[in-house]
Amino acid sequence: MVNKNGFSRSRIAVAISTSLLCFSSAAMAGDADKITELEERLNALEIELIEAKDAANANDRVKFESGDPSPELMSKDGQSTMQFTGRFQLDYVNADPFYTGSKLEYQDGINEVSFRRVRFGVEGYFSNVWKYSLEFDFDGVSEVEVKDANVNYRGFDNSEIKVGFQKFGFGLEATGSSAHLAFLERASTDTFSPDRAVGASWLYYGDGYNFSAGYGVTALVNDDDLNEKQDVFNARFTMAPINNSDHLLHLGASALYTKNNSNMEETRYRARPNTKATGRIIDTGKFNTKSTQHYGLEAAYQHRNLLIQAEYMLAKTDDLYIKGDNMGSATINSGYAQAVYTLTGESWRYGSKKGTFKTVKPENALSKGGWGAWEIAARVDYADFNDTDANIYGGKKTDYVVGVNWYIENNLKAQFNYVHTQADYEQGFEHHSNPDLILYEQDGNIFQARLQYAF
Secondary structure (H helix, E strand, O other), X not given: OHHHHHHHHHHHXXXXXXXXXXXXXXXXXXXXXHHXXXXXXXXHHHHHHHHHHHHHHHHHOEEOOOOOOOOEEEOOOOOOEEEEEEEEEEEEEEXXXXXXXXXXXXXXXXXXXXXXXXXXXXXXXXXXXXXXXXXXXXXXXXXXXXXXXXXXXXXXXOEEEEEEEEOXXXXXXXXXXXXXXXXXXXXXXXXXXXXXXXXXXXXXXXXXXXXXXXXXXXXXXXXXXXXXXXXXXXXXXXEEEEEOXXXXXXXXXXXXXXXXXXXXXXXOOEEOOOOOOOOOOEEOOOEEOOEEEEEEEEEEEXXXXXXXXXXXEEEEEEOEEEOOEEEEOOEEEEEEEEEEEXXXXXXXXXXXOOOEEEOOOOOOOHHHOOOOEEEEEEEEEEEEEEEHHHOEEEEEEEEEEEEEEEEOOOOEEEEEXXXXXXXXXXXXXXXXXXXXXXXEEEEEEEEEEEEEEEO
16 A cells, blocks of 8 residues: 555656646746747847938938028038038119210110029038038129139137138128128129139137138139239228127228239229129229229128118229329229118128128018018219329219018028119210210119029
């Protein structure tokens, strides 16, 4: 009995042990499968995460700013960028007949539609501290013209150095971009600003002020007549002693020294009646001089949505020769005053780094259901290109300009200008149809409109 019972208990124990072992093995096998399955899922999630990061990085490398149709391409490390730039200005002009040029020859009236500017280029950064710019003009009238081809080193504190073909700072309106003009054209003071040149410039900026200086040689890129026509030295200083949300005061001064070389000593000053379509109604003609000096003063005051600005410029020639006679020196001048009032309340944007203004951005663009930004503007533009003591008879003029600007979107605006010009001359000129009639003055009207798209 005992043996029998003992044998039975042993067999039961073995059976239970075997069952537990089998169960444990099965459980372990199940856990291993679950672990394997979890590892596979983790690997899959890790792959998805990597792909998501790559996709996010790829999206970050192509950026669009709000309201800007031009994409900015960025390198993977964020150290280099490239962005396309463009400016398209389509103008309509209706102008009265004028007598133009140094000989005041009759020019028929104008009624035309044409492109004022068609520019396209690229700009951006590389190695984080270098900025580059390359821009061409395709206006359909002249050959393709280089406007900018330069690099700018920005690795210093509060300082930059630009090398290449560039525009040198001189005056308030001329230093700013043509995409940010209150009127269709710059004032007559623009005739004193230097041409673009190949050279180097230095910009230093502090808290509310800046100073720039440069040296360049003109006619190396766009002029095929004579190479190295002029040496240009420029300097400009601006400051904003008052700059808050309600008031802004801008003050500045510029100086320019231009030295003609022995092959090209010709100088000429001339100005149009605030439009590009007509010829110049005041014109000194060409005269020989070894060098010229230009000086300019500028001021602007902004109170919220009202901007008032003015400039005065003076040019002095050295060793002036007319028909072989040394006339000593000549002095001519020009100035303007203007006011812009934004009816919808937006303010012009000021950059103290370069001492320039940019046009308003509409708070309620047409695409957002609004009517954009509207503003009215008025300008008086004066230029006197006479110096009778030096035998310079270029004439003098006064332009009265009123304008309306409609900022449809951040990059799209429409402008309308009405110009009334009056010109007086020291020397008379013949009437185009009656040679016996000698004229000493002329006046006329110009109506012009522009549609501008810029990015």
